Amino acid sequence: MPPAMLTILLLSLSPVLAGSEGPGDGLISSLQAATSYLARAFEDFNLDGLVGYRFLKDWCKKLLKEWEMEPDKQSQYQQLAKIVEDVSPLIERAMDVLSQTDQEYVRDFGTIMKDDFWKPPGCWAETDPSLSYDSINRTECLPLEMSNLCIMTILGHGEENETTCYVPPMCRRIMTKSGCIGYSLSHQLFYSMIAIQNGCQDKLFQVESQRNRNVFCANMMIINQKIEEENYPFDQQDLFLENIMFCGMCGFSDFLKPTWLKTILSWQDPETGCFGKSISHSAGLWNPEIDSVSKIKDALPGEGTVHNDQENHIHRRVKRREKRLTDGCLCHMTSVAVGALAPFLSVC
Structure with a gap:
């Protein structure tokens, strides 16, 4: 990415962690709310619904290493450290449940949920329309x-x-x-x-x-x-x-648009912290792919x-x-929302 464009991107997203008015305001609080939702609903999550939280944990761990010695990042550092502290045992507890209720799927795909399997990018690029x-x-x-x-x-x-x-x-x-x-x-x-x-x-x-x-x-x-x-x-x-x-996990910064961040944050249910609850569907399981x-x-x-x-x-x-939970929230949509929000943390 050209330095000038990167500067514009960073400036436009600076309110994300600073807490001032702007399209990124409320990102950490949104992720905290989504983590609190997992604490209440982890027993009902499937493995696909946990991948986004795994991504979140790895993004936070990367940033904690980068911010440890930066004085102006200490407030955000503490917030991300708390997210990691909260989400880590929740993922483990959810996987323990799935190991009993969905043994075959955990055996086949559980590797992608292991610690340090995912490594966020060390540099950024932009997609090529050509x-x-x-x-x-x-x-x-x-x-x-x-x-x-x-x-x-x-x-x-x-x-x-x-x-x-x-x-x-x-x-x-x-x-x-x-x-x-x-x-x-x-x-x-x-x-x-x-x-x-x-x-x-x-x-x-x-x-x-x-x-x-x-x-x-x-x-x-x-x-x-x-x-x-x-x-x-x-x-x-x-x-x-x-x-x-x-x-975002592949390092393409043009997916981290301030307007997209603002839009994603608006989709979160304010009461539960999940995603997908606000829309009513008659079927117990909704098929986004069709x-x-x-x-x-x-x-x-x-x-x-x-x-x-x-x-x-x-x-x-x-x-x-996809799995619609008993409270009306969508498991997979909540997961990918958390996973989509996580890389925005790194461009603040």
Whole structure:
């Protein structure tokens, strides 16, 4: 990022921790409220709902190291230290519950919840609009079952091969496929992120990874901008947050827009501290992925339809991804909101 643009970004976000009026005012208090919500509801969270809190903890730990000797950061330092102190045992307690109630999923994916698995970026960059796709797949091209299988093999829990970092040909093809949209696109990035954090040495990650990240986040930025243009429809908010959460962890600073921060903060329920409660849906489980696909394919250029087999795949995704809790809050949306807010802490 050019120094002048970085200076503008830092100045625009300076109220985040200073507590003065501005688009970033209230960030830490928002994260404190979300942590308090986890303290009340952790027994009902699934593993996907904890990932954002894991990201939050790792962002805070990074900043605590950087701010330890900075006198003007001591107030914020103490606040972040308290968040880490509070959220760490809550994640452990939630994982203990899941180890009893969802043993298979914890066995397959629990690695991504371990301490120090995620390492926030040490420098920032911006997405390159020239990397936008010339054409797109008009439907989700990565069913959750396939995404899970590829992640499992990277983590060493594949059915056919238990070698850590194994990349089946199918995963090599689908995880680099051009033109994917929605959650397929964000999960392509997530797969690459997990492989890098897991120390995988395949050339797909060591040679091609940064190029893939640049392409994925450039197109995720385009999707987020379109969501913004449509005034953030509720059925797009979960995807919007997930894109910021992942690309923020990859070090793309242009996802940390002050206007986006202000918007995200406005979505938080003031009574509970969770996200997704303010909108009423008749179904006990809401599927953000079905709605996001139909909206995105209408907004982006190209031709195509949602075929029945692909649509059925997407319908199965919700039962793992999103969970409406008994108080009306959305588990996954709360998680990605926390994960999306966390990188804003670093640009204050």
